[in-house]
Amino acid sequence: MAAAARRALSRRWRWLVAPAILIAAVWLLRAATAPEAPLLPAGVLRVGVDPSNPPFAFYADDQIQGLEIDLAQALAQALNAQIQLVPLGFDGLYDAIKVEQVDIVIAALTPDPLRTADVIYSVPYYDDGLVLISPADQPINAMELLSGHALAYPFGSEADTDAHRWLRRIQPFATQAYETPATALDAVRLGAADAALVQATDAHVYARAHADWQHVQQAVAHTPFVIATNAKNGRLAGVIESSLRQLQTDGTLAAILDRWL
Amino acid sequence: MIESLTRAAWFVAGQWRWFVRVGVAVALLRLIVPAPPRALLEPPQTVETRDAQLCVHTRLMDEVDEWKIQRTLQLVRQIGAPTIVEFFPWAYIEPGKDSYNWTAVDRIVRHAQNQGIRIIARIGLVPAWARPAEDDRPTTLNELPETAYADFATFVAAFAGRYAGSIDHLIIWNEPNLAFEWGYRPVDPEGYVRLLRVAYEAAHSANPQVIVLSAPLAPTLEPPGSPNGLNELLYFEAMYEAGLADVSDAIAIHTYGFTTPPDAAPAHDALNFRRVELLRDVMRRFGDTDKPVYITETGWNDHPRWASAVTPSQRIAYTLEALSYAESQSDWLQTICLWVMRFPASTRSYPDGFTLVTPDFQPRPIYDAVQAFARGWSPGGALWLPPPAAR
Structure with a gap:
């Protein structure tokens, strides 16, 4: 009984599979011969x-x-x-x-x-993620190493939020909010803070304006x-x-x- | 090959008891998934403020978590703003023709009422079923063909009727003088006024008390024929010539300060805060100055690098001056809404510089300053350190 049912099912399978293969072949043939869309539709x-x-x-x-x-x-x-x-x-x-x-x-x-x-x-x-900037002669190469130091950052920025997140994870460090990324970086360059947390572009722009300032940069978060x-x-x-x-x-x-x- | 496939199918079918057992186990496990966090209503709140015109534009319809809606509205109340503008996308609410899902709107209304906050609803964004078929060309959520104006009007009537008494201010569309906001088609003030007309009539038939505001226009100097849009002063005139006065109860306006202070003199070739006065001149020319004006978006941006941004301290000073200006014009100016309270998620770009509160609810300096202004508090201490000097 079971063997007969299996044979019947097998016959049905053949009827299902054969048309499916035919349809797939036609579809592939059409796809292969269809004109290819231009890479640049406007030509530029x-x-x-x-x-x-x-x-x-x-x-x-x-x-x-x-x-x-x-x-x-x-x-x-x-x-x-x-x-x-x-x-x-x-x-x-x-x-x-x-x-x-x-x-x-x-x-x-x-x-x-x-x-x-x-x-x-x-x-x-x-x-354009957050980067930690510190003086080359007193480098701080990771947020985990900030404990006991002073961190500058722009008030209300993503760096501000991230700094407070780190305060909950490691031993305390002093937080120093400044109005702009440039003044936060000034704080490090002028010795008023040990490190600054800013976006990479702000760090690049600042470094370009203060080419003689020796500092190190460490990525903290990615954008x-x-x-x-x-x-x-x-x-x-x-x-x-x-x-x-x-x-x-x-x-x-x-x-x-x-x-x- | 087929023989072995058939044998495999029979073997699997023989294990049906295990399928049932696993299915039951999965169903039971699903039952013990923790319920999403609820946001219980507070005792009814009221907004304490000395600035009845203050309003903030919120972005609540994109929130998934109800508690974030509640927290945002608590912060709106605490800043001293009795009004919000919120965008209610048609595409979200009527995803299929005559198939409405009001859940998201209901919960915003529930929490706004609980916090004592009035809602001005901006309506737009076209569902796929009302847009042209994409066989010939792609369309955007801002393209509404004239053949579907009646569908939009039906939706407006449903919205106005359902929320009569809760939401009595409706803004129809947004910045149609920009090609982007008009489905990347040439802008069409006459076409927009025809849309406004059907929406106006539908809204009033559903809620006689409703106040229909015409779409605020984007401040721009784009000349006629530009593919990007049209100078809003020219577009506004064309709206009046097409009959705007008869199909609006109030005028919504967007005006931004960009890099200039709020007292910068208005000029036809300059984009600044007092450009609102040039729009009012147009209203005057068409004898429509009895109609109230709502500034539904304004503000300054304090992103550190955006070309049209100012510093955070300038942003605070300019915003407070703009609020004082609004007070001095209260005979015609109903509200001044700051763009934007908070985004559900960071844009990771300069639009974040318009926010008052970060996505994780940290108030930015502008929030505290506006709050002190609106609630009559003396300004708090410095929020940031002075520029450092060499030590």
Whole structure:
């Protein structure tokens, strides 16, 4: 009885599987012969940028300049494509990708898990996370080593929040809030505090303005900046990804960062 | 191959008792999952303030945890703001045609009432079913085709009727003079006024007491023909020419100071706080100055690097001056709403510089300053150390 039922089921399986294989073959054939969507639908690489965020992108002399503009141009060069910069406001960045006004967005974006249905993010091109800055002759290389020292940070900032989080985890340290990242870093440079917790970009900008100040920098938290590409254009996302990795490997990205930070 | 697959299927089918046992165990385990934290209502609260115009824009509909809604509204009450503007996305509430889910709105209303706070509701954001099919081109949540205006009006009526007596102020849409806010289509003041007309009539039919505010416009100098949008003064004039006066009970306005103090003189080629006066000039030209004005977004940003930001101390000084300005204009200016109380999560970018409270509820310096102003307290001590000197 059981063997007969199994044989009957086996016959039914054959009837189910054979059409399924046929359908799959037809589908694969159509996919293979379908014309491939263009890599750059407009014929140029349209890059959405937010020109209100120096030193990443900003207007100077009626031109958009900045780290992200140089990066966009390097990517366009890698793609052997002309570039079109599309200035956007922060609120409209993702919609501009969705309605295909731009091919990619380079605008200090951090990955947002809620957006991954619409966009594909690249590897990070920059990390604007929190960094711990201390004098080179009295280095403090980790937050765990702050106990008994004085930490400066900008009031009400992410660093402020993080400093108080660390106060609950390690032996006490003195907290010194300042109005701006620059004055918090002044406190360390001038000896009023032992270390400062600020965002990496603020540290870079400050270090550039005080090139003779010997200090050490240690990453504490990460804020990766990534490029967003329309999820419907996975091929472009792949090319952007590989090009960005190439720019990292050949030193181009490092040179761009060095120029602006 | 098929024979072995069939044998495997029969083997699995023979283990059905184990499937049942595992299923029962999983169901039982699910029963002992802890309940989400509840936010019990407090005894009814009232807002203590000397600034009845003060208002803050909140972002509560994106909150998952009810206690965060309650905590945010407690901080709103404690700052001394009797009014909030909250955005209620149509797409969240009516995800399918005629299929409403009011849960998120209900809990905001419940907690706002508990804290003694009035809500001004901003309505927009189009559900997928009301947008054009994406066969030809992609659309955004801000694209509402004219053929779906009636659907929007139906929603507005449902909202106005359900919350009559609880929410009696409705803002229809947001910044339609920006292409982004109009679904990345060319901006269309006449089209917007047609939308406002159907929403106005629907709202009033559902709640005769409702006050319908026209959409606030984004401050911008974009010239006619720009793909990004249109200068809001020109757009506002076009709205009046299309009949705005007849289909609005009040005018909502967005005005930002950017890098200038609030007393910077208004000018057609400058974006600053007193640009609100130029919008009022337009109202005057069309004989509509009896209509109240609500500033539903304003403020300064203190991000350390944004091109349009100021320092935290400038932000405080400018904001308090703006609140004093509003007091001096109280014969026509109903509210002045600060953008923004708090984001549910950090944007990790300069928009965070507009907040009064961090995502983890740490008040920023501006919060304490506005609170002292609104509640008539003497300003507290310094919140930060003076710039250091070499020792």
